[in-house]
Amino acid sequence: MKTKSGILLLAVLAAAGLGLPLAASAADAVRSLRGTAVDQAAQQPGNYAVEKDHAPAAREYVQQPPLIPHKVDGYNITTNFNKCMDCHSWTRYRETGATKVSLTHFKDRDGKELSNISPRRYFCNQCHVAQTDAKPLIDNSFRKAEGLK
Amino acid sequence: MRQYNNGGGLWGRLRGAGLGLVVLVFVAGIVFWGGFNTAMEWTNREAFCISCHEMEENVFNEYRNTIHYTNRSGVRATCPDCHVPKEWTHKIIRKIKASNEVWHHLLGSIDTPEKFDAKRLQLAQNEWRRMKANDSRECRNCHNYAYFDYSIQGRRSGRLHQSGFDEGKTCIDCHKGIAHSVPAVDQEIGIDRGGASPEVFHPPAQRQD
Numbered sequence: 001m002k003t004k005s006g007i008l009l010l011a012v013l014a015a016a017g018l019g020l021p022l023a024a025s026a027a028d029a030v031r032s033l034r035g036t037a038v039d040q041a042a043q044q045p046g047n048y049a050v051e052k053d054h055a056p057a058a059r060e061y062v063q064q065p066p067l068i069p070h071k072v073d074g075y076n077i078t079t080n081f082n083k084c085m086d087c088h089s090w091t092r093y094r095e096t097g098a099t100k101v102s103l104t105h106f107k108d109r110d111g112k113e114l115s116n117i118s119p120r121r122y123f124c125n126q127c128h129v130a131q132t133d134a135k136p137l138i139d140n141s142f143r144k145a146e147g148l149k
Numbered sequence: 150m151r152q153y154n155n156g157g158g159l160w161g162r163l164r165g166a167g168l169g170l171v172v173l174v175f176v177a178g179i180v181f182w183g184g185f186n187t188a189m190e191w192t193n194r195e196a197f198c199i200s201c202h203e204m205e206e207n208v209f210n211e212y213r214n215t216i217h218y219t220n221r222s223g224v225r226a227t228c229p230d231c232h233v234p235k236e237w238t239h240k241i242i243r244k245i246k247a248s249n250e251v252w253h254h255l256l257g258s259i260d261t262p263e264k265f266d267a268k269r270l271q272l273a274q275n276e277w278r279r280m281k282a283n284d285s286r287e288c289r290n291c292h293n294y295a296y297f298d299y300s301i302q303g304r305r306s307g308r309l310h311q312s313g314f315d316e317g318k319t320c321i322d323c324h325k326g327i328a329h330s331v332p333a334v335d336q337e338i339g340i341d342r343g344g345a346s347p348e349v350f351h352p353p354a355q356r357q358d
Contacts, residue, residue, distance in 0.1 A: 052303065053303035053304040053305055053306075054304070055304075070303070070304075070305060071303075074214070074215055074216060074327075076330075078330065079333070080330065080331060080332060080333040080334070080344070081326065081331045081332075081333065081334055081336070082338065085336045085338065086336075086350075089336060089337065090337075091337060091347060092351075095351075096309065097305075097308065097309070116337040116338060117337065117338045118338075118339070119338060119339035119340075121338075122338060122339075
């Protein structure tokens, strides 16, 4: 009994000894580029205005998914209906004047060509996003790809 | 004046019955008419519409995420604003037709979300047909397209509104599913999942000259 409780005490002490400094230094060790500690709320979340409708934006880097140049509030993608495809699909783009879906979206994950849009491309806004008036959170030296200037 | 002379006719009979009865009928008419319209207006409220769980659990929940319920300026279009005509004649016709909805409430035709979804296409098409037939009258109670200023509309809306009206389209031809979820529509993505044909959602424009 005595050795058992002794081992237990040692284990508890060891756990506390290992755990405490780790917890204390976690916030110091990982420094956020955003200016606030990682365990604090980000500064001013949300409240950004989506850009008004404009002509399609130029791409900044090779293979960039084109940005959405309009508001998408209330445009839902559900199992029943994909609002994006209501204008951008090949059957609809002529009537609506929207950009049609790229033919790259007709390939399945094995590169096999399908006769319609691949289900893996169903969630448009996984890659294509609208823009807001938010300013970059940190300075950066990003430059547009040479060939796209 | 002849009626006065021979003592017969409607006026004569009314005089015989006494002026009291005339006043009584007149007042009863006001009470009945006022009461009838008050009762009808009582059924024209959002609270009345969602007192049936069919409406509250399905269409009302869907509507709460849309622009007609939550928006920056706090102006709302509630159920009757879109689904009940404002003019009396059209309103009473719609109210009489709504007795069928009461009947199906009693039958429990759509009393679970699954049953509702199974009938969603049919129910949606009923409303789409009604709005198409009356040139989206309930939309135009607030959004009169004769008053549109295309110069301050967005690029897309300005262009599509003008070309749409030129083709004889009405609001509901494009603005389907703006307040409720839409039924499954075949959009040519992956395998066929049994959605309605695209022509149901976008019927070909018919020029109305």
